Amino acid sequence: MSPPEIPPATLPGTPKSFHIPADKLIETAKQVYKANSGVDDPSLLADNFRFEFPVVSLAKQDYVKAVRSFKLKEAFPNMESHPYDWRVDPYEPQRVWFTIRSTAKHTGPLNFAGATYKATNKEVLGAPECMSFVFDKDGKVSSFTGGYIMDRRVGNTGKLGGLFGVLYAIGAPVPQPGSLSFMLGQLFVKFKNIISGLLGGGKRD
Numbered sequence: 001m002s003p004p005e006i007p008p009a010t011l012p013g014t015p016k017s018f019h020i021p022a023d024k025l026i027e028t029a030k031q032v033y034k035a036n037s038g039v040d041d042p043s044l045l046a047d048n049f050r051f052e053f054p055v056v057s058l059a060k061q062d063y064v065k066a067v068r069s070f071k072l073k074e075a076f077p078n079m080e081s082h083p084y085d086w087r088v089d090p091y092e093p094q095r096v097w098f099t100i101r102s103t104a105k106h107t108g109p110l111n112f113a114g115a116t117y118k119a120t121n122k123e124v125l126g127a128p129e130c131m132s133f134v135f136d137k138d139g140k141v142s143s144f145t146g147g148y149i150m151d152r153r154v155g156n157t158g159k160l161g162g163l164f165g166v167l168y169a170i171g172a173p174v175p176q177p178g179s180l181s182f183m184l185g186q187l188f189v190k191f192k193n194i195i196s197g198l199l200g201g202g203k204r205d
Contacts, residue, residue: 129161
């Protein structure tokens with residue numbers, strides 16, 4: 001007799017079914033993404049929203065304030081993420097996954113970590129990154145995940161995703177990826193200090 005099948009792991013509290021149909025949930029996810037993943041319209045984000053990327057976790061207010069401070073649209077006015085492959089997770093019916101391949105040209109000043117990086121006219125060619133939005137029962141985003149490189153051989157972002165990959169592509173100082181423990185440790189400390197400075201010592205919930 002075969003042992004019982006072990007079900008895949010899911011987020012705690014994941015429902016067996018979700019009241020928002022898959023096609024509508026995908027359309028909602030696209031609208032959130034068009035709103036700069038909620039930064040341009042925080043009402044799309046749940047009060048308990050979490051930004052969950054590989055090296056940092058932020059609450060709603062901290063996330064919105066931090067992303068706005070970078071002024072990415074001024075630094076990269078032609079930035080495009082080319083999102084595609086939108087799909088609802090078969091095991092987490094409240095989650096929409098999608099993939100991006102970001103491109104941009106650095107033609108304006110970029111603010112980061114207390115420094116301003118003048119335009120370099122360098123191109124950013126991002127590797128494919130896996131992203132997701134998790135929705136609550138009210139149709140608002142409760143968490144946003146991303147920055148996970150799907151093929152580190154692609155692009156010029158130094159095997160890094162998210163803003164760290166962008167910084168690498170324009171020649172800004174970013175710890176070189178080596179061992180996993182080195183990369184996570186160094187980037188976590190750096191980003192934690194940055195966010196603390198931006199938010200006046202704001203703490204994680």
